[in-house]
Amino acid sequence: MNGKMKAVVKHHRGFGAELQMVNIPEINENEVLIKVKATSICGTDVHIYSWDEWSQSRVNPPYVFGHEFSGEVVEIGSNVTNVKVGDAVSAETHIVCGECPQCLTGKYHICKNTKIIGVDTNGCFAEYVALPAGNLWKNPADMPFDVASVQEPMGNAVHTVLSGDAAGKTVAVIGCGPIGIMAVGVAKAAGASEVIALDLNDYRLDLAKQMGATVIINSKNDDPLQAIDRLTDGNGVDVVCEMSGHPAAMDQGFKMVTNGGRVSILSLPVRPVVIDVTNDIVFKGVTVQGITGRKMYETWEQVSRLLKSGQVDVKPMITHHFSLEEFDKGFDLMIQGKCGKVVLHP
Known part of the structure; x- marks a missing residue:
């Protein structure tokens, strides 16, 4: 043409x-x-x-x-x-x-x-x-x-949330940009018992609530680690989906995950991030996953079905x-x- x-x-x-x-x-x-x-x-x-x-x-x-x-x-x-x-x-x-x-x-x-x-x-x-x-x-x-x-960005959310078990688990989504907001909906559809959305932006936290977040935390107004402690009786969350790329938020993600939990990182920090590997990963026995793209074409199948079924709107x-x-x-x-x-x- x-x-x-x-x-x-x-x-x-x-x-x-x-x-x-x-x-x-x-x-x-x-x-x-x-x-x-x-x-x-x-x-x-x-x-x-x-x-x-x-x-x-x-x-x-x-x-x-x-x-x-x-x-x-x-x-x-x-x-x-x-x-x-x-x-x-x-x-x-x-x-x-x-x-x-x-x-x-x-x-x-x-x-x-x-x-x-x-x-x-x-x-x-x-x-x-x-x-x-x-x-x-x-x-x-x-x-x-x-x-x-x-569907393509939703694939990022699906790949992040479903890269491990989410059913019956507490899931924290740190960073509620569009993919984080979709991750909230996916975690809810996957049967997470609690979906906690964290961000500094009230507008986007409200969207996360509309997408199924059971708890929203504005980290500007509420200390996220104290809030997670209260919500989980001091045990921490089972799954952290890191979508913010902010060094402080990422560090908090590793501190809030429970022993034996999972941290799946989709965000792209623009500079090196300091993490307490000894106490927040090794001694806790945490699984850390870097998430890139979508599985071809397994993730696309999941996205398509979640949308068709109405489980994620x-x-x-x-x-x-x-x-x-x-x-x-x-x-x-x-x-x-x-x-x-x-x-x-x-």
């Missing part, structure tokens, strides 16, 4: 982005062209927009960014058999090599040579996006496009809708923390 399209471009090595007219991408024999119907803003996109240390070392402007979306297939390459024109799709955003020791043993989500759509390649803050057919996930025809666009945390032209309003809200998930509609 020839012609031009509107796209949000990371146009320079500095703060912000620009709406530009760019070429509609050409596809090869193994790729698919998708008309984007909804695309949501991720914390990673905010890092790139704000031009923080991580993005300065990782991305190379100018390019189209964005990686969470849903849309409709409009053109397929000659080798493509898994989708057809007209299918509703989203995408696994990690492009993996298939050849490293991790891929060869089925652990694609930790592929050594992962490239990320919208970080290392052109992304989906645009009217069209071209992607490898093997990365596509077919959506039910009746799934709303905004809900379908948040993500609508409360999709708080704002804007046109592609109004992208800067969405980024402003994300930076201020005055939103749940922001969805852009090309």
Whole structure:
């Protein structure tokens, strides 16, 4: 398909982005062209927009960014058999090599040579996006496009919460950005007896409550360790899902987990974090897990089923809708923390 399209471009090595007219991408024999119907803003996109240390070392402007979306297939390459024109799709955003020791043993989500759509390649803050057919996930025809666009980040939440047992356990979610808020809903659906949401932002704590948190703690007003002590009779929580990346909060997470508990870390601290390994990990016999991406495609199956069954309803945390032209309003809200998930509609 020839012609031009509107796209949000990371146009320079500095703060912000620009709406530009760019070429509609050409596809090869193994790729698919998708008309984007909804695309949501991720914390990673905010890092790139704000031009923080991580993005300065990782991305190379100018390019189209964005990686969470849903849309409709409009053109397929000659080798493509898994989708057809007209299918509703989203995408696994990690492009993996298939050849490293991790891929060869089925652990694609930790592929050594992962490239990320919208970080290392052109992304989906645009009217069209071209992607490898093997990365596509077919959506039910009746799934709303905004809900379908948040399956990728919801996959992060599902992978974090369900990387160990959660049924009948006390689960603390530290950091209630959009993925943390979804983690609350997933923990509730997984049968956690208590889901404790911790953050400094009352707006987002309220969304966590709507998503099923049984207790919310604003760490600005209440000492989280004392609050957890009261809630658990001094035993600590069984599972900590660390979503904040804040060194103080992370340290508190290790202090609040019970002996023999689990700490699953999805957050990306931008500097080294000091942890009392002796007392808070070794002597407590704690399991610590780094969580990256989604298991391909086990996590996608779980996400799809949790949404279809209604066990997790993500609508409360999709708080704002804007046109592609109004992208800067969405980024402003994300930076201020005055939103749940922001969805852009090309």
